[in-house]
Amino acid sequence: MVTIQLNGQELTVPENRMVLEVARNQGLDIPTLCFHEALGPYGACRLCLVEAEGPTLRKGLLASCTLTVSPGMVIETDSPPVVQARKVVLELLLGRAPESRPLKALAERFGVTTSRFGNEAQGNCVRCGLCVRVCREKIGAAALCFAGRGQKKQVTAEFGQLSETCIGCGTCVNLCPADAIHLEDLGDQRRIFLPENTISRLPLVACRLCETPFQTEKFIAYVRHKSDIEGATTIPQDICPSCARKVYAETITGDFLV
Ligand code: SF4
Numbered sequence: 001m002v003t004i005q006l007n008g009q010e011l012t013v014p015e016n017r018m019v020l021e022v023a024r025n026q027g028l029d030i031p032t033l034c035f036h037e038a039l040g041p042y043g044a045c046r047l048c049l050v051e052a053e054g055p056t057l058r059k060g061l062l063a064s065c066t067l068t069v070s071p072g073m074v075i076e077t078d079s080p081p082v083v084q085a086r087k088v089v090l091e092l093l094l095g096r097a098p099e100s101r102p103l104k105a106l107a108e109r110f111g112v113t114t115s116r117f118g119n120e121a122q123g124n125c126v127r128c129g130l131c132v133r134v135c136r137e138k139i140g141a142a143a144l145c146f147a148g149r150g151q152k153k154q155v156t157a158e159f160g161q162l163s164e165t166c167i168g169c170g171t172c173v174n175l176c177p178a179d180a181i182h183l184e185d186l187g188d189q190r191r192i193f194l195p196e197n198t199i200s201r202l203p204l205v206a207c208r209l210c211e212t213p214f215q216t217e218k219f220i221a222y223v224r225h226k227s228d229i230e231g232a233t234t235i236p237q238d239i240c241p242s243c244a245r246k247v248y249a250e251t252i253t254g255d256f257l258v
């Protein structure tokens with residue numbers, strides 16, 4: 001255990017905890033974009049800055065998601081330098097993704113409504129890397145990557161072409177904090193895309209019962225494979241969620257619903 005001071009309050013917390021986790025456990029509001037509990041620390045967006053100092057640490061602004069607590073550390077999460085730096089980071093992010101509604105709402109929550117860093121940037125992507133990382137580290141598909149540098153840096157599929165490894169699961173879409181990456185089912189095809197780049201186009205399999213296209217073959221195969229190796233029982237993969245609910249209700253009530 002280590003003893004630290006957080007916003008003037010002395011706390012004893014387990015070693016190896018990140019300052020962000022400790023602060024949030026205390027109910028403190030530290031905004032984040034590139035952090036997700038399911039993925040390791042990354043430190044890309046700098047939005048989670050706090051002021052910290054300690055016996056072996058010079059006072060400064062540091063990303064709390066990559067900062068481990070150490071004995072005697074003194075941390076401030078809302079000091080004037082933190083508030084000021086957070087506003088500048090939000091302005092920079094707004095300059096990078098001027099059309100992102102979630103980002104605008106987040107910035108507004110911290111008193112930022114305009115950006116001095118306006119540029120030619122378009123779209124919603126804040127380059128937080130969550131989509132790239134979750135696809136590689138959790139799904140194992142590595143369908144996404146960053147291409148380009150500086151203002152031109154953007155999320156694409158490998159080699160800027162349609163991805164051959166994307167399974168169309170939509171995890172990237174669900175995790176994106178900026179509403180920059182989308183999933184669209186049109187007819188019997190699923191498209192994963194950013195306004196500036198299409199990541200994949202995948203055929204959809206039709207539900208065995210209602211015949212509505214609902215899921216990609218690759219995703220069904222992925223779930224089957226996972227349940228095979230993990231020995232988990234899953235719902236049938238060849239019927240859509242709506243029919244699955246009806247079948248489930250039918251087995252409970254005994255009524256014929258599908
Ligand atoms: S598309 Fe979304 S998740 Fe991916 S880097 Fe951009 S903002 Fe982050």
Ligand code: FES
Nearest residue numbers: 043045046048065
């Ligand atoms: S959340 Fe810590 S740097 Fe992005």
